[in-house]
Structures are given as C-alpha cells and as structure tokens.
Amino acid sequence: MPTSNDTSYFPAFIKLDNKKVLLVGGGNIAYEKLTKLLDFTDDIVIIAPQISQNILTLASKHKLEYSLRAYQEGDIKECSLVVVAVDDLTLQKEIFLESQDYKCLCNSVDSVEYCDFIFPSYIKEDDLTIAISTSGASPAFAKHFKTYLKEKIPKNIGVFLTEMKGLRISIPKGVERMKMLDKKAREFIDSLR
Numbered sequence: 001m002p003t004s005n006d007t008s009y010f011p012a013f014i015k016l017d018n019k020k021v022l023l024v025g026g027g028n029i030a031y032e033k034l035t036k037l038l039d040f041t042d043d044i045v046i047i048a049p050q051i052s053q054n055i056l057t058l059a060s061k062h063k064l065e066y067s068l069r070a071y072q073e074g075d076i077k078e079c080s081l082v083v084v085a086v087d088d089l090t091l092q093k094e095i096f097l098e099s100q101d102y103k104c105l106c107n108s109v110d111s112v113e114y115c116d117f118i119f120p121s122y123i124k125e126d127d128l129t130i131a132i133s134t135s136g137a138s139p140a141f142a143k144h145f146k147t148y149l150k151e152k153i154p155k156n157i158g159v160f161l162t163e164m165k166g167l168r169i170s171i172p173k174g175v176e177r178m179k180m181l182d183k184k185a186r187e188f189i190d191s192l193r
Contacts, residue, residue, distance in 0.1 A: 016041035025085030026051030033083050084108040121146045126158030
C-alpha cells in the first residue's frame, strides 16, 4: 500500500479509438512521445511555435494536423488526452489545470505533479504489448528490463496471437472455447520452456 508521499500508478491500457490526442511541443522530447503515441493512434494534433523536422516528417507521413503557434486556452476542449512536452513549468501547470475541467487525461513531461498518467517503458510486437513501470523509482531499470524482456519474446508471437484472435472470433463463446484457448496458450508457453 503506497504511503501518502508515494505515487502509485494503476496499470491500464486505454483504447484511443475516436479519442483525439493533443501534443503540445515540437522538440526532441515531443518527437519521442509522438513516436510512442503513433504505435496506438494517429488521431493526434500538434501545437508548438516551432516544430522539428523529425516531427514534421511524421506529421506528413501520418497526415497529422499541426499548428505553428503557442498553446491557447481551449485548444484542449475536444481532446481526451494531452501530452505537454515543453520545459515551461507554468504552461505545464496551466494545461494540467485546464485538462481537469475537460476531464482530459494529462501528461506533463518530467513533472509528475502535473500528470494523470505516465508513459511506461513498453514493448510492442504485433498484438502483444508489455508495459514496464517502476513508478518513477528507476527509469534506468525499466529501460534495461525492457531490453531483457524483449530478448525473451518468441519470434513467432505475432503468428500465434493472430491464430488465437481468429479462434476467438470464429468459435462461439462458452466454456468449451475458454478451455480450448486456455489449453493452446498453456501449450505455447510450455513450448518456450
């Protein structure tokens, strides 16, 4: 149980379908966050007075909307999630407070006091996503543990998960389907040992 001074993050995978994401910032950190967001959605709007060429390239490739200007109050109102990737702590705080009014989840880079969520270290291989967090205790450990886990993932995991997805869709729900899928999953894991 966390103490009053500890922050503990609930691990959840958020479905971003039909949810607009706002990225405030146009530098290297914003680029890093954008590459992670693009693993899960392309309904992203970028606002920054200056935007790096790397971000502009991704924006063009993924047909993302962007504005070369400062953030303005109200830019967040149609968004479900905002990532504030700027060094300006005053702006981070302002956007975080505004996000609370709109029930919009906010992440302010390197300012946990202005965050509803954090970006975990993660691995994405086809349909498999593994997230790793130390709740800020050691990002270095999370990074190295991610590398360790990635080496353990079987090369055919995508094929196996595609097969399992097909079976879940094609076989009617019920106890028999549940038992058969559980058996296949157990056998696959056992084959890795």
